[in-house]
Amino acid sequence: MSTTPAHVAVSKYRWIVLFACWASFTLTSIDRSTWGPASVFVGEGLGVPLASLGAFATAYYIGYVISNAVGGVLSDAIGSRRTLTASLFGAGVLMVVFGSTSSAAVGIAVQALVGLFAGADYAAGIRLITSWFRPNELGLVMGVFLTATSIGLGIANAVVPSLIAWHSWETSYHLFGAISIGFSVVLFFVLKPGPLGAPPVVRNSSTRRRFLPDFSLILRNRNLLVVSVAGFGGFWGVYGFVTWANALMIKGHHIPSKTAGLVIVIFSIMAAVSKPLLGFIADKFFPRRRKLLIIVLLGVYGLGLVAFGSLGTTASFFWVGALLGLVAYAATTLMVALVPTLVPATVTGTAAGATNAFWQLGSTIVPVVVGAVFAGTGSFLAAFSTLAAGPLVGMLLMFGISEPRRGTPSTPRAAALVDGKQ
Incomplete structure (x- = not known):
């Protein structure tokens, strides 16, 4: 049975999808933004001079840029739900690992891996959202979705300094990492793709399955x-x-x-x-x-x-x-x-x-x-x-x-x- 745009428009579940994608993006934004208020204390704990702290952020963003490109391909190949939850789960695990490291070299490598996982949820979230919302609604919903970066930045700068003053910089990484892990498990069972999206794996002319999308x-x-x-x-x-x-x-x-x-x-x-x-x-x-x-x-x-x-x-x-x-x-x-x-x-x-x-x-x-x-x-x-x-x-x-x-549609959607x- 086909689903019309009208049916999609009245589906209440689509707002749950939007909230879930937004919350996941917010958590990975918090994971990324934790570095700002924690960086000086991380440097003191790991014996890294102030001038060298930029190496941690650089490592993260190298992984993040790669992850955006690869994460988009994975979202189309294996599905956005799997990609998004794996992204959040992996970032959470590595946040916990970073909060437990005692080596600067290991810490830089772990930051690169955090970025490599965290960046994938952007494309996965967009693919999920566009499978539930019509194109003429995407301005508002993408606006809501992208507030995650600003809110994540605000939460990290409001909470992390207090956590450090209360206990240590490691505590902030352990806490947000654990929250990310737990929420990713919930999302794996809650999320599902919508009727306006394409299946994650398509068939070519010979009916054999193609893993990668058509670049x-x-x-x-x-x-x-x-x-x-x-x-x-x-x-x-x-x-x-x-x-x-x-x-x-x-x-x-x-x-x-x-x-x-x-x-x-x-x-x-x-x-x-x-x-x-x-x-x-x-x-x-x-x-x-x-x-x-x-x-x-x-x-x-x-x-x-x-x-x-x-x-x-x-x-x-x-x-x-x-x-x-x-x-x-x-x-x-x-x-x-x-x-x-x-x-x-x-x-x-x-x-x-x-x-x-x-x-x-x-x-x-x-x-x-x-x-x-x-x-x-x-x-x-x-x-x-x-x-x-x-x-x-x-x-x-x-x-x-x-x-x-x-009257002149240029895409299947x-x-x-x-x-x-x-």
């Missing part, structure tokens, strides 16, 4: 490739700001560190609010024109970064920082929602993982580039203009995207929705 559906998809490069520019601007804004305000304008930190807090709060808010607006008023809204948001963010680099008063940093928070993550959230509509359902996980892995390269490279620009010029404006180049180039690239329209059947 040609990704590599030949011009729209997806353009979104990948545009998203790289978006992430360049977003994570470059998060990484450098605090230090640049302190060094470039001699703003007190607490004041600079408060600017970033305002930015983060606005970002958390904007993800579901702008997603809802996109679903309501731009259901088949997300491209237009993304172009506007990227343009405003890029110009806002240039304006931020030109500011001279403390009050103006707060106002422009709030505006940047409102538009920064909204643009990347709508890109995440756009990706599943550009590909067949059989490669949703692969597309989500591959694009996010490429986008994360932008957040990996930009800190080094911006640091070099500021060191070479000493110019606050030059540093933020470098940041602005990413979203502004992304804005221009988005003009080349062709979105699926009613779109066709199913137009025909009223799956």
Whole structure:
């Protein structure tokens, strides 16, 4: 019996799926963010100098980027439920292991493995969500899903310092690792794929089972490739700001560190609010024109970064920082929602993982580039203009995207929705 989009729309279970994917993503975000408040204490415990602590974060993100790409393929090949629960379970186990290590070398290796497991739940969560929600609903639900990164960051910074003061840095890793393990077991028995998704393993023309998804559906998809490069520019601007804004305000304008930190807090709060808010607006008023809204948001963010680099008063940093928070993550959230509509359902996980892995390269490279620009010029404006180049180039690239329209579906999922059947 086929399932119509109307049936999917009234299914209450789909909200359980969204919550479960969001909670899993929040936990892996907490696992990742625990390093920030714990890093100094980890260094003291393992005898690692402050200047060398970056090796742990670098190791994690190497594993994380690889995991995004591989996790997407696994989601399409063996199923999103298995991939998501294995991701959370593995990350939890390795968090516990890291909290028990006494060697810096082993700790760095374990951090790489934590990242290698943790990154897979992003694509798996998107594949599960898109199997239950229609394309014209993805703006809101992806906005909700992606609040996990902001909330995970907040929880880690609120809880970990207290755990360290109460007992030790090891306790925070043991606690969040154990929670991740327990929740992954629950999700394994609770989650199931929805009627709008494709089966995890497809048959080829000779009816033999194919383990891997058809990568040609990704590599030949011009729209997806353009979104990948545009998203790289978006992430360049977003994570470059998060990484450098605090230090640049302190060094470039001699703003007190607490004041600079408060600017970033305002930015983060606005970002958390904007993800579901702008997603809802996109679903309501731009259901088949997300491209237009993304172009506007990227343009405003890029110009806002240039304006931020030109500011001279403390009050103006707060106002422009709030505006940047409102538009920064909204643009990347709508890109995440756009990706599943550009590909067949059989490669949703692969597309989500591959694009996010490429986008994360932008957040990996930009800190080094911006640091070099500021060191070479000493110019606050030059540093933020470098940041602005990413979203502004992304804005221009988005003009080349062709979105699926009613009556001319470009993917099996779109066709199913137009025909009223799956």
